[in-house]
Amino acid sequence: xxxxxxxxxxxxxxxxxxxxxxxxxxxxxxxxxxxxxxxxxxxxxxxxxxxxxxxxxxxxxxxxxxxxxxxxxxxxxxxxxxxxxxxxxxxxxxxxxxxxxxxxxxxxxxxxxxxxxxxxxxxxxxxxxxxxxxxxxxxxxxxxxxxxxxxxxxxxxxxxxxxxxxxxxxxxxxxxxxxxxxxxxxxxxxxxxxxxxxxxxxxxxxxxxxxxxxxxxxxxxxxxxxxxxxxxxxxxxxxxxxxxxxxxxxxxxxxxxxxxxxxxxxxxxxxxxxxxxxxxxxxxxxxxxxxxxxxxxxxxxxxxxxxxxxxxxxxxxxxxxxxxxxxxxxxxxxxxxxxxxxxxxxxxxxxxxxxxxxxxxxxxxxxxxxxxxxxxxxxxxxxxxxxxxxxxxxxxxxxxxxxxxxxxxxxxxxxxxxxxxxxxxxxxxxxxxxxxxxxxxxxxxxxxxxxxxxxxxxxxxxxxxxxxxxxxxxxxxxxxxxxxxxxxxxxxxxxxxxxxxxxxxxxxxxxxxxxxxxxxxxxxxxxxxxxxxxxxxxxxxxxxxxxxxxxxxxxxxxxxxxxxxxxxxxxxxxxxxxxxxxxxxxxxxxxxxxx
Amino acid sequence: xxxxxxxxxxxxxxxxxxxxxxxxxxxxxxxxxxxxxxxxxxxxxxxxxxxxxxxxxxxxxxxxxxxxxxxxxxxxxxxxxxxxxxxxxxxxxxxxxxxxxxxxxxxxxxxxxxxxxxxxxxxxxxxxxxxxx
Numbered sequence: 271x272x273x274x275x276x277x278x279x280x281x282x283x284x285x286x287x288x289x290x291x292x293x294x295x296x297x298x299x300x301x302x303x304x305x306x307x308x309x310x311x312x313x314x315x316x317x318x319x320x321x322x323x324x325x326x327x328x329x330x331x332x333x334x335x336x337x338x339x340x341x342x343x344x345x346x347x348x349x350x351x352x353x354x355x356x357x358x359x360x361x362x363x364x365x366x367x368x369x370x371x372x373x374x375x376x377x378x379x380x381x382x383x384x385x386x387x388x389x390x391x392x393x394x395x396x397x398x399x400x401x402x403x404x405x406x407x408x409x410x411x412x413x414x415x416x417x418x419x420x421x422x423x424x425x426x427x428x429x430x431x432x433x434x435x436x437x438x439x440x441x442x443x444x445x446x447x448x449x450x451x452x453x454x455x456x457x458x459x460x461x462x463x464x465x466x467x468x469x470x471x472x473x474x475x476x477x478x479x480x481x482x483x484x485x486x487x488x489x490x491x492x493x494x495x496x497x498x499x500x501x502x503x504x505x506x507x508x509x510x511x512x513x514x515x516x517x518x519x520x521x522x523x524x525x526x527x528x529x530x531x532x533x534x535x536x537x538x539x540x541x542x543x544x545x546x547x548x549x550x551x552x553x554x555x556x557x558x559x560x561x562x563x564x565x566x567x568x569x570x571x572x573x574x575x576x577x578x579x580x581x582x583x584x585x586x587x588x589x590x591x592x593x594x595x596x597x598x599x600x601x602x603x604x605x606x607x608x609x610x611x612x613x614x615x616x617x618x619x620x621x622x623x624x625x626x627x628x629x630x631x632x633x634x635x636x637x638x639x640x641x642x643x644x645x646x647x648x649x650x651x652x653x654x655x656x657x658x659x660x661x662x663x664x665x666x667x668x669x670x671x672x673x674x675x676x677x678x679x680x681x682x683x684x685x686x687x688x689x690x691x692x693x694x695x696x697x698x699x700x701x702x703x704x705x706x707x708x709x710x711x712x713x714x715x716x717x718x719x720x721x722x723x724x725x726x727x728x729x730x731x732x733x734x735x736x737x738x739x740x741x742x743x744x745x746x747x748x749x750x751x752x753x754x755x756x757x758x759x760x761x762x763x764x765x766x767x768x769x770x771x772x773x774x775x776x777x778x779x780x781x782x783x784x785x786x787x788x789x790x791x792x793x794x795x796x797x798x799x800x801x802x803x804x805x806x807x808x809x810x811x812x813x814x815x816x817x818x819x820x821x822x823x824x825x826x827x828x829x830x831x832x833x834x835x836x837x838x839x840x841x842x843x844x845x846x847x848x849x850x851x852x853x854x855x856x857x858x859x860x861x862x863x864x865x
Numbered sequence: 866x867x868x869x870x871x872x873x874x875x876x877x878x879x880x881x882x883x884x885x886x887x888x889x890x891x892x893x894x895x896x897x898x899x900x901x902x903x904x905x906x907x908x909x910x911x912x913x914x915x916x917x918x919x920x921x922x923x924x925x926x927x928x929x930x931x932x933x934x935x936x937x938x939x940x941x942x943x944x945x946x947x948x949x950x951x952x953x954x955x956x957x958x959x960x961x962x963x964x965x966x967x968x969x970x971x972x973x974x975x976x977x978x979x980x981x982x983x984x985x986x987x988x989x990x991x992x993x994x995x996x997x998x
Contacts, residue, residue: 272922274914274931276888305911309918330888331930355901355933394885403874404881412871526868534870 273311275352276330280392282317282478283471283510285325289341290314293325296344304353316479318392319633320379322651323363328392335377336361379630382649384611386619387472387595388635391479396514399521402482408527410598414490415535418601420450423494427597429605431617436462436553436590437668437694438770439616439683445587448577449495452585457497459488460562460581460588463504463511464546464553467666468717470697472621473591475633477504477511480595481518485528485541487597491587492539500541501581503558505548515543550667550721554769555588557723568723569769590695592621612638616682620693626663626700629654639680642672646700657702661785665694667714667721668774670781671707690781692774706803707786708793711778712740718775729772732763736779745806748794753783802864805849809865812853814839816861823853823862886927893930895974898947902936908943909962916963917946920970929974942985948973959985 279285279294294314301307318326323337327347334357336347343361350356363377385391394401402408414423427443434440449457461484465473477484488500504512519541522528530538544562551557552567559581561567580586596618600608609617616638622645625631629651636645642662646652653659661671670691672679679685683693701710719733736759739752760776767773783790792798799807812823812832819837824830831847834840842853854862869877899905899914914931921929939945942959948969949955956979958969965983972978 272918273884273887274918309915331893332932353901353933354906354935355899356935400877400881401885403878404885406878408874409878412874416871524868525874526870527874529868531868533874534868 273309275310277310277312277347277352278315278328278330278392279312280316280318280324280326281314281396281510282321282324282391282475283508284317284321286510288325290325292341293327293339293344296341297327297348300345300348301352304348306348306352310348310352313395314397315394316391316396317388317475317633319383319388319475319635320377320630321632322630326392327361335363337363379632379634379649379651382640382644383635384619384637385635386599386611387476387592387621388479388633389599390483391475391633394480396479396481397517399482399518399525399527402480406602407482407598408486410601411486411489411493411527412533413601414493415533415537420494420496423490423601424450426600426605430596430600430608431605432593432596432600432608433616433683434589435592435596435620435695437665437692439693442589442593445577445589446491446495448575449497449585449587452578454585456582456584457495458581458584458586459491459495459497459500460559460576460586461488461500461502461504461594462553462555462558462588462590463502463508464558465508465591465695466505466548466550466553466721467668467695467697468714469623469625469699470666470695471623472633472696474508474511476591476595476621477508478514481511481515482522483598484515484591484594485518485522487594488541489528489532489539490597490601491589493537495585495587497585497587498539500539501544501562502541503544503546503552503562505546505552507548512543512545519543549723550717551723551769551771554771557769558588559586566723568725569771571768592696613680613682615684620681620696622696622698624650624698624700626698627654627657627702627705628652628700638682641678641680643677645681645698646677650700653700653702657704660701660703660705661707663691663699663701663710663714663778664697665692665774665777666697667717668692668770668777669694670777671701671785673785690777690784692777704801704803706744706799706801707782707789708740708744708799709801709803711782712737712744714778715740715775718771722771722775726766726768726772728763728766729768729775732759732767733772733775735759736763736776740779743790743793744799744804746793746797746804748790750794752794753787753790757783808849809844810842810847810849810851810853811863811865812840812842813861813863816859818859818861820859822858823856826852826856828852883927893928894951895926895929896947896949897929897931897969898949899931899933900935900937900939900943900945900947901933902940904936904940905943905945910944912963913944913946913961913966916966917970920967924970924975926970926974937986939986945985950974950977953977953979956984957986958983 297312325339327336327339424447432442546552549567552561554569557567557569576586576588619635621635661673686693715737719737722729724730760780763776817839824832829846831843937945944961945959946961947957
């Protein structure tokens with residue numbers, strides 16, 4: 271029987287961890303109980319992107335957008351909305367100001383977005399190949415196999431001016447043509463799905479929501495460059511993405527879209543998954559290739575580049591997930607179409623993962639050239655809890671910060687680099703006035719030090735030295751010479767390190783020294799943390815004129831540092847205080863303050 | 866499924882595209898709204914709804930969205946439905962059983978003629994010839 275309604279449930283990792291799977295099962299049970307199971311289809315899709323409001327349930331064709339749904343709400347959605355036609359208004363997303371929301375288009379979060387990479391995320395069931403096919407899936411490989419020559423494919427990519435989305439932004443067509451032009455019988459195609467920046471989940475969501483687009487794109491590269499085997503290198507911490515990739519590969523093989531003689535042509539191609547153990551350095555391409563071969567994941571000097579000598583020393587095309595996801599669309603719609611989107615320097619769109627102190631955490635895809643203000647305020651809904659914007663960190667541990675002065679800069683590869691940050695893979699961490707820039711920088715340095723493979727000394731020793739200096743500064747033991755010392759070590763690391771990890775690890779320091787030198791000086795000279803975060807530099811006090819002596823703080827204090835009689839002003843003993851902040855949270859009279 | 870040829874893949878895509886298009890509200894300019902209040906359901910609105918969906922599929926009409934609403938207040942002629950077709954007045958039909966549903970699809974939606982004997986409320990029954998019978 272044909273279906274009259276579709277109920278889409280977000281099946282991304284974020285919503286799954288908020289019991290989306292239970293919601294999915296409850297919806298199905300309720301449909302069966304109400305006798306409408308054969309006319310209403312419940313579909314589990316990939317990430318809708320609006321993670322702040324998850325778990326999300328969308329009812330089609332009327333496009334009702336339910337947010338923060340619990341498993342208990344499932345039955346009501348079915349009995350009220352699907353049976354009686356009455357929307358469950360308490361679960362509808364409130365678009366603020368306008369009437370209770372009707373359609374997805376009315377939600378500001380989606381209005382400025384333009385979806386190429388995430389075209390199928392939240393739309394199709396990623397575990398059903400037929401739904402991908404219905405959305406023009408595998409039409410690009412048809413075209414490449416039967417209508418285009420390898421040179422045509424590279425020509426389209428060249429026209430599209432697609433640049434690698436992994437961070438460095440190398441032109442994709444050039445990479446492919448290097449591999450294509452090497453005369454060698456054995457070549458490989460590799461998908462870099464080793465996404466490891468703190469706060470980044472663009473690639474995971476793409477794989478979870480639309481795995482077939484990656485398989486199709488890799489097959490296109492295999493045909494174009496003359497490879498018959500591909501590897502997807504993905505970290506084992508992404509179990510859902512791995513599961514969906516495996517299902518997708520199985521289905522593609524059954525349909526003859528992977529394997530021998532694809533679609534009856536003379537071209538054969540298959541893909542294997544290689545699991546990584548979650549080492550950040552394995553996102554660096556030469557380390558990744560070593561890891562695929564079963565070696566320890568350490569980078570090697572380039573050249574030779576992987577395009578000429580890659581996995582098993584054979585020519586290898588290696589691209590990251592987001593780059594791959596663009597390929598089928600470029601083949602189908604043409605390079606000219608693609609190059610109309612974006613800026614002079616960077617074409618197409620970019621997916622960003624918005625996290626940190628932002629109202630709407632989530633996954634967004636915008637045309638290149640969109641300003642940070644549009645991303646943070648229009649899409650992201652501004653800073654959470656009405657605090658003041660301080661900076662946004664892009665490019666993860668390899669990137670830097672961008673301050674309020676540059677909010678109106680159109681974002682592309684070039685502008686971000688000129689601001690001392692970088693595109694990176696697309697993590698965007700928003701910081702507010704309560705975040706200490708030195709502390710955040712220390713966090714990133716700590717990450718790079720942990721993840722350094724230790725092969726080359728500039729990275730191994732330099733990173734550790736930088737971290738130690740930062741640690742001293744946050745403890746109030748910094749000295750003025752530290753600033754120059756950090757710059758010196760940082761620049762040496764940039765020049766002398768073997769791979770991207772070490773070359774970019776000092777970026778967070780260099781960038782924050784540039785924009786927030788005052789804050790470093792406050793820590794070093796005044797022994798003061800302006801944001802009130804660095805524990806060694808702050809102390810808690812009670813304002814005598816505000817304290818009414820309610821004893822609430824004294825009862826909560828874990829170390830008994832607060833003393834005072836009932837209805838008399840209390841005081842905090844600095845020797846006993848461990849600066850946990852419980853008194854600050856507990857006081858209802860704003861009598862506790864941090865200095 | 867066995868391995869596909871190019872032609873198999875194209876056929877499958879066409880067929881699945883049709884299925885997927887039912888999810889989109891874009892391009893659906895015709896709406897059939899079915900009163901699914903308690904009175905409507907008791908009078909058989911569920912069977913009416915099924916009949917609409919099956920007939921729309923049989924006639925290959927893809928621009929129609931079928932949705933439900935609560936009681937329209939015409940409990941004496943349930944099941945009631947509203948049909949909105951661009952270029953025609955919006956019409957509320959009453960006493961719509963399965964046969965009538967199929968008639969509405971074929972007459973109102975395809976031939977663009979109202980099914981007069983089931984018009985009760987809108988447009989006003991007294992201005993329609995044979996209305997409200």
